[in-house]
Amino acid sequence: MIANKYNIDIINIPSKGIELKINNPQDILNLENKIKEKIYRDNYSVENRRVYIIKQLYLTNNDLTLDYLSEEYLVSKTSIYNDIKVINKVIEGYGSKIVSNISGIELIGNEINIQRSLIELIFHYSDKVSYSSSINKAQLVFFDKNIVNSIYEELFLENKSLIENLPDYYIQSFLTLVFTLCSRVKIDRHIGDDFKYVTPNFNNYDSETVKTFVDFLIDELDLNLKAKDIAYLKKQIYAHRLVDKPINDKSDNNFIVNKFIGRISKIEGVDFSNNEELVKAMSYHISAMVERLKLGIHIQNPLLKSLRKEYKTLFSIIWYSANILEDYFKIKMNDDEVALILIYFQIQIEASNKANNILIVCQYGISCAQLIYNKVKGFLPEKDNLLIRTLDELSNSDLSDVDFIISSINLDYLNLDIPYVFVNPVINNDDYIKIISEYTKIFSKRYQIRKNEKNNEDVSAIEIDDLISLETIFLRKEFKNKEELIEYVGNSLNKNKFVDYSYLKSIFTREAIGITALEYGVALPHASSKTVNRTHIAICTLSHPIDWDGIPTSLVIFMNFEDDEVENIRYIVDKIYKKINSKEKVDKLVGCKKPEELIEEIRSI
Structure with missing residues (x-):
C-alpha cells in the first residue's frame, strides 16, 4: 500500500472503523500531499486509469502487473481486473485480448489485430477522457507529440495533395492508423509475415506523393519501417481513398x-x-x-x-x-x-431536381471562403452552382436567386429569408452533418412529392396485412435479452418454413455489426434475403421492455423479404415506419392482446 511508503499503518478497529498509526506527524502530511498531487493531475479517474493501461500495453515495452497498478492508482486488484474486462469488451471481435497471468498483464494477438484494436480503443475513448473532447485531442493523449505534430504538418502543409478534398472522417481514421503504426514500429513491433493480402496491380497506383510520404516517415521520423509495414501502409492509403482507383476491371x-x-x-x-x-x-x-x-x-x-x-x-x-x-x-x-x-x-x-444556387460566405475573406468551397464541392451535386462572397459583398448582393447559404459567421442579425447553415471555416464532422441535413431538408421535397406519386401508380396489390399471419405474431412475451427473443422467433419461423436453417446465423451477424433499435422502443432486426423462403412480417411484443442496443424495447418487427420481392420493399418499409413514428402508435401495437387486434391495427396504416 502507498501508506506503507510513508511509515503509516492502517489499523482496522472492529465496530469503530479504521485508524492511521503514525510515528511522525510529517509523514501524514507527506501522504496527504501525494494524494492531492495525484488527484490534481486527474490521473485517478476510472477512464484515465484505463487509458494509462492501454498506453502501457500497446505503446511501450514496459512490464505491467496487477500489484503495480493497484498501488499506483490506490485501488484494489479487483478494480484493475474490471478495467481489463471493460477494455476487452471494447476490442471484442478484433482478434486481440488483454490477459493477466503469473507473468503480469500481457497483450496477445497478431500485430495487425493489435493495431486494429488500439484504433478502436482510441475512437472509443476519444470523448471519455476528461481533458479530451475530440479525436484530434485524443491522438495527442495516446501518441507521442512529435509523431502527431510532424505527420500533421507533413500531410496538411507539405504533402497536402494526399488528403485534399477528402472528408474529415476518412482523414482522421487514416491519421489514427498511421500514428498507431508508427508508434508500434518505434517499440520494434512490426507487421508480421501473416500479412499476405495484395491488391491486384496496386503498384500502378504507387504515386510520387505516396512515395514521398513513406520516405518522410523513414527519414524524418527515423522509423525502421520494414517491407511488410510499408505494404500495409500502402494498403491503408488506398483503403482510405487517399489514392483512388475504380473497382477491379474484371x-x-x-x-x-x-x-x-x-x-x-x-x-x-x-x-x-x-x-x-x-x-x-x-x-x-x-x-x-x-x-x-x-x-x-x-x-x-x-x-x-x-x-x-x-x-x-x-x-x-x-x-x-x-x-x-x-x-x-x-x-x-x-x-x-x-x-x-x-x-x-x-x-x-x-x-434530379433543378440546379440550386448556393452561396458560401466567410468573414475572413475570399481565401477562407475558398477553403469551405473546396470541402463542400466534393459532396454536393455537380449541377449546383457554388458562389463565393465575402461578408461585405453579401450586404450589397442581390440574393433573389440564392437558394441556400453556407456561412462561417452567424447571419441571424441580417434577418434573411434564405435558409443558411453556420459552419467553421475549416469544415469538421459536425459541419458535414449540418450541411447535409439542411440541404436535404430543403431540396428533397420536390423529389418526395414526385416519388410518392410514382409509388401510388406502380405499387402492386400486396398489402402489409397479407404478410402477417397467426404463425408470425408473438404477443406479450417475456425474454431476458434480445438474443433470447431472436432465437425464439427465428426457430418458430424456421419450424413453419418461413425461413431456412441459416436465418438465425444471418440475423445474429447483422446484430453484431450494427444498431437495429429505433426510438420509441422499436427494433427492426433483419437477415439476408437468401435465408428467407417466403416474404412475411413477424411481430413480437413484450410484457416488459428488454435492452436492445441501449434502448428499452417492447416492439420487435422482422421484415423478411425474398429476393424477388424487390418492387414491394419500399412500399412495405414506408408503411411500417408510418406505424411506428410516434410513442402513441407504438404503445397501441404493444397493447394489443389478441393477434386479430394487432392485424386490424396494422391494416389501419
Missing part, C-alpha cells in the same frame, strides 16, 4: 456494382443505372470499401446517427441490397459503410 466485379445499383433503382423507382456520375463514384467507393472491410478498418462515420434518423427507409433499402456485395466480395457490411453509400444515392436523388 467484368464480374463491374457487373456486381451495376447489379447493386440496379437493385436500389428498382426498389426506389428511380433509374440510377444510367447515371454515369453515380456508377463511377460507386465503382471507386466500393473498391476502397471492400479493401477496408477485408483489412478490418472501421470508418467512424459522423453522419451515421443523423442519416439513419433522416432517411430510415433508404437506409433499410441499402442494407437489404447490400447482401449482393456481401455475398460476392465475402465481406460483412456495417452501419457506417451503409451510411456512406446512402450519401451517394441521396445526393443523386436530390440532383
Whole structure:
C-alpha cells in the first residue's frame, strides 16, 4: 500500500472503523500531499486509469502487473481486473485480448489485430477522457507529440495533395492508423509475415506523393519501417481513398456494382443505372470499401446517427441490397459503410431536381471562403452552382436567386429569408452533418412529392396485412435479452418454413455489426434475403421492455423479404415506419392482446 511508503499503518478497529498509526506527524502530511498531487493531475479517474493501461500495453515495452497498478492508482486488484474486462469488451471481435497471468498483464494477438484494436480503443475513448473532447485531442493523449505534430504538418502543409478534398472522417481514421503504426514500429513491433493480402496491380497506383510520404516517415521520423509495414501502409492509403482507383476491371466485379445499383433503382423507382456520375463514384467507393472491410478498418462515420434518423427507409433499402456485395466480395457490411453509400444515392436523388444556387460566405475573406468551397464541392451535386462572397459583398448582393447559404459567421442579425447553415471555416464532422441535413431538408421535397406519386401508380396489390399471419405474431412475451427473443422467433419461423436453417446465423451477424433499435422502443432486426423462403412480417411484443442496443424495447418487427420481392420493399418499409413514428402508435401495437387486434391495427396504416 502507498501508506506503507510513508511509515503509516492502517489499523482496522472492529465496530469503530479504521485508524492511521503514525510515528511522525510529517509523514501524514507527506501522504496527504501525494494524494492531492495525484488527484490534481486527474490521473485517478476510472477512464484515465484505463487509458494509462492501454498506453502501457500497446505503446511501450514496459512490464505491467496487477500489484503495480493497484498501488499506483490506490485501488484494489479487483478494480484493475474490471478495467481489463471493460477494455476487452471494447476490442471484442478484433482478434486481440488483454490477459493477466503469473507473468503480469500481457497483450496477445497478431500485430495487425493489435493495431486494429488500439484504433478502436482510441475512437472509443476519444470523448471519455476528461481533458479530451475530440479525436484530434485524443491522438495527442495516446501518441507521442512529435509523431502527431510532424505527420500533421507533413500531410496538411507539405504533402497536402494526399488528403485534399477528402472528408474529415476518412482523414482522421487514416491519421489514427498511421500514428498507431508508427508508434508500434518505434517499440520494434512490426507487421508480421501473416500479412499476405495484395491488391491486384496496386503498384500502378504507387504515386510520387505516396512515395514521398513513406520516405518522410523513414527519414524524418527515423522509423525502421520494414517491407511488410510499408505494404500495409500502402494498403491503408488506398483503403482510405487517399489514392483512388475504380473497382477491379474484371467484368464480374463491374457487373456486381451495376447489379447493386440496379437493385436500389428498382426498389426506389428511380433509374440510377444510367447515371454515369453515380456508377463511377460507386465503382471507386466500393473498391476502397471492400479493401477496408477485408483489412478490418472501421470508418467512424459522423453522419451515421443523423442519416439513419433522416432517411430510415433508404437506409433499410441499402442494407437489404447490400447482401449482393456481401455475398460476392465475402465481406460483412456495417452501419457506417451503409451510411456512406446512402450519401451517394441521396445526393443523386436530390440532383434530379433543378440546379440550386448556393452561396458560401466567410468573414475572413475570399481565401477562407475558398477553403469551405473546396470541402463542400466534393459532396454536393455537380449541377449546383457554388458562389463565393465575402461578408461585405453579401450586404450589397442581390440574393433573389440564392437558394441556400453556407456561412462561417452567424447571419441571424441580417434577418434573411434564405435558409443558411453556420459552419467553421475549416469544415469538421459536425459541419458535414449540418450541411447535409439542411440541404436535404430543403431540396428533397420536390423529389418526395414526385416519388410518392410514382409509388401510388406502380405499387402492386400486396398489402402489409397479407404478410402477417397467426404463425408470425408473438404477443406479450417475456425474454431476458434480445438474443433470447431472436432465437425464439427465428426457430418458430424456421419450424413453419418461413425461413431456412441459416436465418438465425444471418440475423445474429447483422446484430453484431450494427444498431437495429429505433426510438420509441422499436427494433427492426433483419437477415439476408437468401435465408428467407417466403416474404412475411413477424411481430413480437413484450410484457416488459428488454435492452436492445441501449434502448428499452417492447416492439420487435422482422421484415423478411425474398429476393424477388424487390418492387414491394419500399412500399412495405414506408408503411411500417408510418406505424411506428410516434410513442402513441407504438404503445397501441404493444397493447394489443389478441393477434386479430394487432392485424386490424396494422391494416389501419
